Amino acid sequence: MSLHRPRPPVTQPVFRFAPSPNGRLHLGHAYSALLNAELAARLGGRFLLRIEDIDPGRCRPEFETGIYEDLAWLGLKWEEPVRRQSEHLAEYRATLDRLKRQGLLYPCFCSRRQIAEVASRHEADAGPWPRDPDGSPLYPGTCRSLPIAARQARIAAGEAHAWRLDMAAACRLAGMSLPYIRFSPAGAEEQMAAFPERWGDPVLARKDTPTSYHLSVVHDDALQGVTHVVRGQDLEAATDLHVLLQRLLGVPTPRYHHHALIRDESGGKLSKSLFSESLADLRRRGATADEIRRMLGFQG
Ligand code: GLU
Numbered sequence: 001m002s003l004h005r006p007r008p009p010v011t012q013p014v015f016r017f018a019p020s021p022n023g024r025l026h027l028g029h030a031y032s033a034l035l036n037a038e039l040a041a042r043l044g045g046r047f048l049l050r051i052e053d054i055d056p057g058r059c060r061p062e063f064e065t066g067i068y069e070d071l072a073w074l075g076l077k078w079e080e081p082v083r084r085q086s087e088h089l090a091e092y093r094a095t096l097d098r099l100k101r102q103g104l105l106y107p108c109f110c111s112r113r114q115i116a117e118v119a120s121r122h123e124a125d126a127g128p129w130p131r132d133p134d135g136s137p138l139y140p141g142t143c144r145s146l147p148i149a150a151r152q153a154r155i156a157a158g159e160a161h162a163w164r165l166d167m168a169a170a171c172r173l174a175g176m177s178l179p180y181i182r183f184s185p186a187g188a189e190e191q192m193a194a195f196p197e198r199w200g201d202p203v204l205a206r207k208d209t210p211t212s213y214h215l216s217v218v219h220d221d222a223l224q225g226v227t228h229v230v231r232g233q234d235l236e237a238a239t240d241l242h243v244l245l246q247r248l249l250g251v252p253t254p255r256y257h258h259h260a261l262i263r264d265e266s267g268g269k270l271s272k273s274l275f276s277e278s279l280a281d282l283r284r285r286g287a288t289a290d291e292i293r294r295m296l297g298f299q300g
Contacts, residue, residue, distance in 0.1 A: 013045030013227045017071075017078075018217065020052040021063035024278035025070045028232065028262040031296045035259060036230045037076050038298060039185060048224060049078035053086045054209055054216055070279040074289050083224065085216050092211035095219045096163060096204060099248060104170050105204060107151050107161040108143040115139060130200070133237030138200030139164065163205040167197055174247040180239065181255045183228070189255070194240035202241060218242050222251035233258045262296070 017033040019025060025033075040047040049071065053059040064084075071078070085092075099105050119129035119137035130138045143151075144166060155161060178194035204215045211219075221229065221242075229239075236258040246253045277285075282292065290300035 011225075011227060013040065013043045014048065014225050015040040015045055015228050015230060016048040016050050016221070016224065016226050018050040018052050018220075018231075019067055020055065020058075021060060021067055022055065022058040023063060024066050024280050026276050026278050027282075027292070027296065030070070030074055030279055030292055031262050032231060032259065033071055033076055034074065034293060034296060034298050035185065037078075039228065039230060043228075045228070047076075047078055048226070049082050050220060050224070051082055051084040051086075052213070052216065053084055054089075054092075054211055054213070056086075056208065059086070066278075066280060070283075073279070073283060074292065083220060085211075085220065088216075088220075089210055091223075092205075092216050092219055095215060095249065096210060099165070099204065100163070102173065102248065104166055104173065104248065105163045106144055106146070106166055107155060108139070108164045108201075108203070109154055109159055109161045110139075110142055114142075118142070132199050132202075139202075141201065144201065160207045162203045162207050164201040165204050167199065167201050170244060170248060171197060174244055178240070178243050178247060180243045180253050183255045183257050185257065192256075194243035196240045196244040198237070199241050214238065214241050214245065218245040218249065218251070221254055222246065222249070226254050228257070229254045230257045230259065232261050234261060 015036040017029075017036045019029055019033075037047045039045070049067075051064055051067065053064065096105070115137055118140045122129045132138055143164070146154075178196065179191050180194055181189050182192045183189045202212075202214060204212050206212055220226075239256050239258070243253050279292070294300040
């Protein structure tokens with residue numbers, strides 16, 4: 001008997017920070033980026049930066065430049081080239097097509113207002129309408145039952161449409177159990193169960209672009225070999241949907257850590273859309289990168 005046993009392949013951990021250039025970065029982003037970079041360094045892993053710029057209405061080149069400036073100022077180094085999602089729309093379209101061929105998507109012609117009206121009409125006389133984890137009313141399923149011919153005619157007539165995942169069909173195909181592993185920066189691991197049904201039939205391709213946050217993030221994490229996703233707790237519920245999409249697309253599920261959100265003095269979530277100070281503002285007011293790092297609990 002040979003004593004030589006083949007070693008299992010060791011995969012190098014891959015972490016990523018994936019901001020959207022729709023505003024200047026604030027302390028919450030700094031925390032997420034520093035935590036990703038620190039864990040990557042601790043585990044001998046790689047640290048990637050990905051620019052999630054699929055929303056043409058909200059993303060601006062100056063915000064992308066700001067991301068590079070702010071992260072470099074914090075002392076972070078990332079691999080080049082940086083993946084910019086807007087340059088890969090054809091790939092997302094191809095991934096979307098795979099799900100379409102599996103019979104899991106349907107075109108949806110409804111506007112947000114129409115959906116809200118269904119929900120409020122229901123609430124006026126029959127009690128609360130179910131909502132997704134972000135608080136939006138669940139899709140009532142109006143377009144799910146449209147006959148194929150009607151769908152085709154409306155698409156052929158150029159009517160704007162999104163593509164929604166038929167959640168019931170997707171869950172039937174994916175199976176009952178959708179486990180994933182949650183990890184803590186200290187190294188603890190815990191098996192979790194994903195419940196994507198709470199998203200109803202989510203939009204996977206928006207009317208204005210052949211993709212969505214959920215589809216692009218799952219596609220890219222798989223393509224880039226991301227093994228550890230570290231992001232804010234505000235995206236914890238989205239993970240349930242991501243785990244489902246990974247199962248449907250036959251790609252590995254990374255490990256997840258959802259960190260607590262950095263809160264401003266009033267206890268609200270620090271968000272680019274609120275009046276919290278950006279890293280650029282803090283820098284202008286004389287803050288140093290060391291101070292910011294220490295303030296966020298990292299070594300200065
Ligand atoms: N692009 C997302 C954001 O800026 C983060 C995506 C992720 O980490 O999965 O909120």
